[in-house]
Amino acid sequence: MQHLYVHVPFCQRRCSYCDFSIAIRKRIPVREYVDVILKEAAAVGDPFDTIYFGGGTPSLLPPEAIARLLSELTSPRRTPHAEREVTIEANPEDVTVDSARSWKAAGINRVSLGAQSFDDTVLKWMHRSHDAARIGAAVHALRGAGIENISLDLIFGLPEELHRDWERDLEMAHALHTTHLSLYGLTVEPRTPLDRWISRGATHAPDEERYAEEYLLAHRRLTADGFAFYEVSNAALPGFRSQHNSAYWSGKPYVGLGPAAHSFDGTTRRWNLRAWEAYRRAIAEGRSAVESEETLTEEQRELEAVYLGLRTVEGIVFTALRRLSPPSAAAVLPPPHLAAQGWLVEHNGRLRCTPEGWLRLDSLINELTMHTETQP
The missing domain is CATH 1.10.10 (Arc Repressor Mutant, subunit A)
Incomplete structure (x- = not known):
């Protein structure tokens, strides 16, 4: 049994801290994307314990595209949807009552929401497209559709001049009664907007002391709220650990589809071409999309x-x-x-x-x- 990761590279804008492999598009090439993913997947025959749509912004795909992908990537002889964890990463502004219901009908049973903060000023600084109110609306829409396994992403360790109240953000997250939180410290990656801002003195690099204080505060607060940190960046209520991500940390085999996706068979790690166009062209022409590989000693x-x-x-x-x-x-x-x-x-x-x-x-x-x- 393996675990499947599907990379959806499309975004409508790049966040200030992001160095992921993404493709900025106002119009998403949905049919092309689905066709090449399924063509790459044709060589993968093993059943999957978990499926994870990551990005990029998977929630930019129309619900019918998600439904087609899941229909083709699964079959009745494989693990039933009700028993398999199927996650989609989503931006809060993409979650509506209709999209949530469609995801649920397609087999999605876990959603990871890119909240990042409940402070509108901070969200604008991050180049996020949603405001704080959209986060709560998205959670309520998902829960109304019957999706209870909801995770929130939050970023800590921001520059002091933003005056972000980290404890308030934790309180706002707790008020939504989600089952999982992923907490990521801000890092400065080369060639990102944040890197350029720091280079010209427009903002400051994250402070190590502030970073540590906020991380430890989150541990104290979430533990008091009934969460348990089961990994350095992830905390969950009992029974709601991410099965997919836990597979990575335990060294289990996984398959990656899409640009920049990684695969691992227990010995050899492979990764695909990063750029969407290069990946699409390789698959369309019947060539391997693997950029390189390494076999671990x-x-x-x-x-x-x-x-x-x-x-x-x-x-x-x-x-x-x-x-x-x-x-x-x-x-x-x-x-x-x-x-x-x-x-x-x-x-x-x-x-x-x-x-x-x-x-x-x-x-x-x-x-x-x-x-x-x-x-x-």
């Missing part, structure tokens, strides 16, 4: 398993660290100062990050792997 797979495991609340078993050490090394223990500083905890032979540890995950991984290499 055993050491790379083990290191990746440690990194992905420590992203999650389950953490890793100590033997995972031991496998990264030289054959002659003794049993590996984590550096004591990491536990003493409250970044890592050990329980029943497993090692996991605390919220403070998740804030410095990359440096923790480096230190843990260096520690294994220097064991006597």
Whole structure:
């Protein structure tokens, strides 16, 4: 069994922080897009445990296009819709009573809403097309259509001059009674509008101290509201973890369709051409859309398993660290100062990050792997 990701690259504008592979279009080439996705999918025969429409902006596709894709990508002999998690990412302004009902009828049972903030000034700064009121309207439309599994994306760590009230945003999200939250710290990616603003002094780079304070505040607040962080950026009510994203973090195989989509079979990772036109042309001409691939060595797979495991609340078993050490090394223990500083905890032979540890995950991984290499 595999997990399927379908990349929908189209957007009507680029957000200020975005460096994703997108295609800005006023008119979405719906028929062309659906045809090439299904043509690429023809070579994929395995059934799917989960399906995830990501972007870009999948909610720009007409509901009938989503219905056709799901109809072709699934069949009665595969897992029934009621048992398979099927997610679509949506912008709040695209969610209407009619679109929500159509998605539900097509088999969508989970929606990830790109809310980002409940502050209209912040939303304008981000180049978002919706206002705060649209977020609540979208949630109510989805719930009215029978879709209860609703996630909100929020971005924290914004420049101080925006005067964004992070605690208020968390309160507004809680008031909507959604089942899942994904929290992403603002990062400055090259060649984005945000990068250019910072370069010319129009705004400031995110402050590390503010970033940490807001991340830890979210942990305290969401935990009090009954949510549990099951991954560094994701919190859910009981029973509402993202099955699709959890598959990535556990190293399970997945298939990616569309421009820039990645696939992984457990050993080899492949990725498609990034640009929509290059991807479309390759598929239309009967050529492979794969831009490149890499086959992971055993050491790379083990290191990746440690990194992905420590992203999650389950953490890793100590033997995972031991496998990264030289054959002659003794049993590996984590550096004591990491536990003493409250970044890592050990329980029943497993090692996991605390919220403070998740804030410095990359440096923790480096230190843990260096520690294994220097064991006597």
